[in-house]
Every structure is written in structure tokens, then in C-alpha cells.
Amino acid sequence: MTLSIYDYIKAKEIGTYYNASKDNKTEYFGQSLFPRKKQLGLDLRWIKGSKGVPVVLKASAFDAKSDIRDRIGIQEIQTEMPFFKESMLVKEKDRQELNKIIASGNQDYIDLILTKIFDDTTTLLDGAEAQEERMRMQLLSDGKISAVSDGVIYDYDYKFNSNHKEALISTAMWSDLESSNPVADIQRWKDVIIDDTGVEPTKAICTRKVWNYLMNNKKIKLDMNPAGGQNIIMTDKMLVQYLESKLNVTITVYNRRYAEGGETKQFFPDDKFTLYPDKNLGNTYFGTTPEESDLMTSNKAEVSIVNKGMAITTTEETDPVNVSTKVSMITLPSFENIDEVFIATVHQ
Known part of the structure; x- marks a missing residue:
């Protein structure tokens, strides 16, 4: 049976490659203070601030005056925790090269092209890790997290003393x-x-x-x-x-x-x-993404979970023939201390 790009570029293989490559990367400082932790659901009552009370989500009007600070861009608000999502397609040139090499059966060349494709894909996961660190450092430097979605500013207020x-x-x-x-x-x-x-x-x-x-x-x-x-x-x-x-x-x-x-x-x-x-000052909590809850058992896509809650989703595209890779996460740090x-x- 002739294999295709669909057989090689799968969420599981990308996740395995990413986990193996982490040995050569320096862990973010904030991860030692706010270690990752998985939870079911997305409710902020699990995310604690001052005195152990839940974090308050405040949405600011479009024209409201607010403090000037770096704001984290988010995809949308999913039951009060921010939802991050980004995707990419296998580049046309890489797809053509991979198709030709697959036909030749040369495994060394196949591995070379796959490594290049996987390296491109893991940049999405690197970006997801950077979003985690931005939130943790906002807490350490300001006591709150400021995010923006569709022009609306959301402040996660941890009630800092x-x-x-x-x-x-x-x-x-x-x-x-x-x-x-x-x-x-x-x-x-x-x-x-x-x-x-x-x-x-x-x-x-x-x-x-x-x-x-x-x-x-x-x-x-x-x-x-x-x-x-x-x-x-x-x-x-x-x-x-x-x-x-x-x-x-x-x-x-x-x-x-x-x-x-x-x-x-x-x-x-x-x-x-x-x-x-x-x-530890708190935890970096991960909720359950729609991809994890709805697509893990679907034959329409393949999903793999890394870092406690980052979902890698690969989907077959038929027009044009391609593979779409998406990384999504729902995450927010707690601050119990x-x-x-x-x-x-x-x-x-």
C-alpha cells in the first residue's frame, strides 16, 4: 500500500517529536513557580487569588481608559478561562517534496523532510508556552492578567493586596x-x-x-x-x-x-x-479544549495532548490536498500564595 502525507503527519507523531525536542530547550522560569496542572472544565472558581477566593473576570468597554500594559491576545473566552488557538498548513513546497520522496521509498530523505515540517509545527507549541509565561510574569509584575479579544479588554483580577x-x-x-x-x-x-x-x-x-x-x-x-x-x-x-x-x-x-x-x-x-x-506560588491550570473533549475519538481528526493540556490537532484537507495542524489550549494560572x-x- 502506498503511503501519503496523511500517514506521516499526525498529531501523535508531532507530539512525540515535540516531547523529545524539549530536552534541548531551557524551561521558562515561571514554570518552576507555577507548575502545570490539569483540571476538568473551565470554571474560574478553581483559579484562586488572594485569600483563596476565585479570580474575578472583568471586561472593559471599548472606550474605557485603562492602564497601559502588555495585553495578551486571546482567541475567545471559554466559560471564563482564555482560549488560545492557532493553526498552520504544511507548506506546498514541503508537501510536494515529501510526496516525491515517499514515492522513492528513501526513509532517510523522508525523515529529513518530516523533521523540517515538524520543526515548523512545533513553533505553534513554542508560542503556546510563551503565552503561559506571559500570564505568569504579568501576575508576578502586576498582580493581574490583562488580555484582549475582539477589541475588548479582559482583566483577570486576582485581588492583589x-x-x-x-x-x-x-x-x-x-x-x-x-x-x-x-x-x-x-x-x-x-x-x-x-x-x-x-x-x-x-x-x-x-x-x-x-x-x-x-x-x-x-x-x-x-x-x-x-x-x-x-x-x-x-x-x-x-x-x-x-x-x-x-x-x-x-x-x-x-x-x-x-x-x-x-x-x-x-x-x-x-x-x-x-x-x-x-x-510554589500557584499552578498553571489547563482546562479541556473542544478538540480534546470532542475530537479525541473522532475519525475526522487526530488529537494529541502535551504539557498537561496543549492539544495538537491534525486534520486532512482534500481541496487542496494537505494537512492542517492546530494547537489550542485553555489555560490560566492560579495564585494561592x-x-x-x-x-x-x-x-x-
Whole structure:
């Protein structure tokens, strides 16, 4: 029997290839703080915010004024959790090449073309992972998730404690290397969380830009070397050791980026510094996509699930003869330990 592209490009094979390729990729930082977890259904009552209460979904009118922040584009709202979906077709040239090679029976060439096609397809899964990380980093930097669908802005409000936020102003901003006092700021923020919750935040996250403020801060340099003062030659390792000794805080410098609309953006913003405890902050929940619930047993498509809830769906197209590959997910992080986090804006 002669095989066709339908026999080679299947959701199961794509999922297997993607899982194998993950060994060569660096896991997103937020996944360690918000590990993936599967749930049935899509109801937000399972997604917890402050005090363990459900997250509130707020839709903003088209002309309403709102904060300027990076908003995540979503396909639609499915029973209150955001639904992401994207698809692609096997390129015409690749399909023709694969058809010719299939006819030749040369398995090495077949594998070569399939690898190229699978690499193209797994970019959809890479994009789905990036959407997860955007939501997690929005929570860590703002305490809420902002999304847009069909021009309507949706805010997933986790009821972040306003007393656990502070925006530095004037000479207190860390960009003022002469006057600012980051050590005193961090200790003050830690004390707020300890007093309110009894939990000591011993971890923090910021970008390289904010880290460089700390590296060049006059008061930090003087404290590290009172005799030499500003002449100290600071290194990353020296600052890490100083902050761990002085404040019992280990800082992750996170500058990983994603691409959107022809430009690259940082997952975590340049102006924020977030303190948190050394434990999971919540979970990245996955609901059941329509593809998973309705097509797993269908003969019209093939579905494979990776990463707890990302659905890969392959469908045969007859006009033109082709294979459509779709990746979809319904996901939202919870934030059970939100009250043990402090978010500071250190530069404006």
C-alpha cells in the first residue's frame, strides 16, 4: 500500500517529536513557580487569588481608559478561562517534496523532510508556552492578567493586596544611584510581608536593567567597602553574596524575551522588582479544549495532548490536498500564595 502525507503527519507523531525536542530547550522560569496542572472544565472558581477566593473576570468597554500594559491576545473566552488557538498548513513546497520522496521509498530523505515540517509545527507549541509565561510574569509584575479579544479588554483580577505594592518616586527611585537606598527598601518590603503573613520572602526577580541599578548604587558600594567606597569593582557574584548575607534574598535576573508583531518584548518588565517566598506560588491550570473533549475519538481528526493540556490537532484537507495542524489550549494560572508577594515599581 502506498503511503501519503496523511500517514506521516499526525498529531501523535508531532507530539512525540515535540516531547523529545524539549530536552534541548531551557524551561521558562515561571514554570518552576507555577507548575502545570490539569483540571476538568473551565470554571474560574478553581483559579484562586488572594485569600483563596476565585479570580474575578472583568471586561472593559471599548472606550474605557485603562492602564497601559502588555495585553495578551486571546482567541475567545471559554466559560471564563482564555482560549488560545492557532493553526498552520504544511507548506506546498514541503508537501510536494515529501510526496516525491515517499514515492522513492528513501526513509532517510523522508525523515529529513518530516523533521523540517515538524520543526515548523512545533513553533505553534513554542508560542503556546510563551503565552503561559506571559500570564505568569504579568501576575508576578502586576498582580493581574490583562488580555484582549475582539477589541475588548479582559482583566483577570486576582485581588492583589494594595498594601503589598509600592511605587518609588523622585530620588528614592533606584535609577538615582546617589540618593536611593535599595537595601532599606527591600528590607521594608520584606517586613511588610512578614508582619502580614508570617512568611519571609527570600526570593526576588528583576531584569538586568534593575540589577545594574543595584550594581552601581553608591550606598551598596560604600557598605561593601567603606574604605574604598565608590572605587570598588563590583561583580555579579559579589552582589549576589552581599544581598544574600545582608537581606537573605536571592535575586533571579530574568531577561528572557518573546517575539510578537515583528518586535521582541521582555516577559518581565524593566521597572519592577518582586519579592516572593521560596515555594510554589500557584499552578498553571489547563482546562479541556473542544478538540480534546470532542475530537479525541473522532475519525475526522487526530488529537494529541502535551504539557498537561496543549492539544495538537491534525486534520486532512482534500481541496487542496494537505494537512492542517492546530494547537489550542485553555489555560490560566492560579495564585494561592499571592499574599506573600510584594511588587515594587523601582523606576518610572
